[in-house]
Amino acid sequence: MRKVQFTETVMRDANQSLMATRLPYADFEEILPTMDKAGYYSVECWGGATFDSCLRYLGEDPWERLRNIRKNMPNTRLQMLLRGQNLLGYKHYHDDVVEKFVELSIKNGIDIIRIFDALNDFRNLETALMATKKYATPRTIASGCISYTQSPVHTVDKYVEMCDTLVKMGFDTLCLKDMAGTMSPYEAEHLIKGIKDKVGDVPVILHTHCTTGMAYMTLTKAIESGVDVIDTATSCFSNGTSQAATETMFYALQQYGIETDLDENIINKVNDFFKPVKQKYVDSGMINPKSMATDSQALVYKVPGGMLSNMIANLKDMNAMDKFDAALLEIPAVRKDLGYPPLVTPLSQMVGNQAVTNVLVGERYKNISNEVKNYFKGEYGVAPAPVDKALEEKILGVGGKPIDCRIEDSKRTGEDFAKAKEALGDLCESEEDIMSYICFPAQAEKFLKDRKAKAEKIVKYTIEEA
Numbered sequence: 488m489r490k491v492q493f494t495e496t497v498m499r500d501a502n503q504s505l506m507a508t509r510l511p512y513a514d515f516e517e518i519l520p521t522m523d524k525a526g527y528y529s530v531e532c533w534g535g536a537t538f539d540s541c542l543r544y545l546g547e548d549p550w551e552r553l554r555n556i557r558k559n560m561p562n563t564r565l566q567m568l569l570r571g572q573n574l575l576g577y578k579h580y581h582d583d584v585v586e587k588f589v590e591l592s593i594k595n596g597i598d599i600i601r602i603f604d605a606l607n608d609f610r611n612l613e614t615a616l617m618a619t620k621k622y623a624t625p626r627t628i629a630s631g632c633i634s635y636t637q638s639p640v641h642t643v644d645k646y647v648e649m650c651d652t653l654v655k656m657g658f659d660t661l662c663l664k665d666m667a668g669t670m671s672p673y674e675a676e677h678l679i680k681g682i683k684d685k686v687g688d689v690p691v692i693l694h695t696h697c698t699t700g701m702a703y704m705t706l707t708k709a710i711e712s713g714v715d716v717i718d719t720a721t722s723c724f725s726n727g728t729s730q731a732a733t734e735t736m737f738y739a740l741q742q743y744g745i746e747t748d749l750d751e752n753i754i755n756k757v758n759d760f761f762k763p764v765k766q767k768y769v770d771s772g773m774i775n776p777k778s779m780a781t782d783s784q785a786l787v788y789k790v791p792g793g794m795l796s797n798m799i800a801n802l803k804d805m806n807a808m809d810k811f812d813a814a815l816l817e818i819p820a821v822r823k824d825l826g827y828p829p830l831v832t833p834l835s836q837m838v839g840n841q842a843v844t845n846v847l848v849g850e851r852y853k854n855i856s857n858e859v860k861n862y863f864k865g866e867y868g869v870a871p872a873p874v875d876k877a878l879e880e881k882i883l884g885v886g887g888k889p890i891d892c893r894i895e896d897s898k899r900t901g902e903d904f905a906k907a908k909e910a911l912g913d914l915c916e917s918e919e920d921i922m923s924y925i926c927f928p929a930q931a932e933k934f935l936k937d938r939k940a941k942a943e944k945i946v947k948y949t950i951e952e953a
């Protein structure tokens with residue numbers, strides 16, 4: 488019997504998409520032993536914005552959160568999302584930092600590392616992949632992930648070729664990541680069939696969002712076309728900018744006669760548990776009703792919803808909403824000049840801001856942002872298609888070429904660990920603390936200072952009571 492498995496995203500992507508990743512560990516600890524029996528392929532519970540959010544907003548040690556989830560879910564594969572050489576931030580970290588981060592992630596409980604790069608420049612995945620293989624346990628899975636986007640150069644053939652490359656690099660599974668939720672059922676069918684024809688037995692995973700309302704149709708077509716794993720969220724944390732609902736897809740698959748490994752009773756219990764949790768954040772305003780609704784604008788304008796709302800906010804700030812239509816028209820032009828980068832962070836902001844600037848100044852590229860300049864210098868990686876030659880010449884000079892290696896290779900200075908350890912002094916208790924500090928220095932330092940203060944208070948009370 489054919490089988491399709493589920494990755495439950497409530498702890499990471501649903502949490503990140505619906506409530507800006509502000510779900511504290513204490514809110515879901517109690518349900519973890521139950522979730523451990525649900526029969527998921529995996530739970531996505533770490534990485535993405537969870538690390539930063541733990542330190543910055545929740546006063547939690549992200550490593551401790553991971554160890555606690557591991558302890559309460561010994562049987563389920565724990566999954567994280569990793570932005571290749573950027574780890575969980577936006578800058579390119581040194582190879583030894585990337586390697587150590589992966590080593591510690593596995594050591595603290597991660598089984599599946601889903602690795603992607605915003606530009607699909609696979610050189611930026613190599614170090615994380617190598618480290619995953621080096622520190623792998625028998626449960627470890629390295630998942631190669633593609634940032635899905637639509638453009639004249641992003642054809643089915645191109646995606647199939649990318650998947651082939653990822654398999655040859657040594658990835659165990661493949662994931663298509665449609666962060667804007669713009670993949671149509673038709674596209675899913677052609678992509679999944681094309682990829683399956685090429686890579687055979689390698690499991691293929693589809694990650695999409697309900698933002699534009701297409702996810703259920705797209706997932707259905709993907710299932711009919713041979714996808715192996717789908718990402719879903721327990722139903723009260725599904726839809727809107729989040730994933731499709733776990734239970735809904737489960738019921739649909741049952742009628743297809745497709746096996747899922749899910750326990751119906753347990754997945755319903757999981758949803759019952761999360762219902763009041765969600766209601767608490769709807770009541771407090773942390774969950775914005777807008778994020779729970781369907782917004783088809785991304786399909787109309789061919790830009791992700793988040794990018795559009797960013798642009799509107801910028802134009803309003805500058806009292807220039809009358810330039811909205813012109814700015815919208817400018818986006819495809821800028822994107823073409825940049826060689827059709829996927830419109831994900833940080834590229835969506837880069838393209839959006841430059842389009843707005845071009846329109847406000849009234850002349851294309853009279854003002855060029857530093858981000859766009861660095862992009863042309865090759866600091867983000869290789870553009871998916873050739874960039875505009877005249878613009879390249881304007882930025883790099885006549886005959887100027889982008890760097891032909893990773894930014895990490897051209898700017899290596901080293902000594903991150905020694906410097907971080909020294910800076911932290913007696914705040915540092917572990918390698919994990921050092922890593923938190925390297926990734927998010929200000930947030931980690933504040934968290935570690937608070938932790939020390941709390942510990943000293945506890946010691947003081949204990950002495951007084953004794």
Ligand code: CO
Pocket residue numbers: 500665666694695696
């Ligand atoms: Co996502």
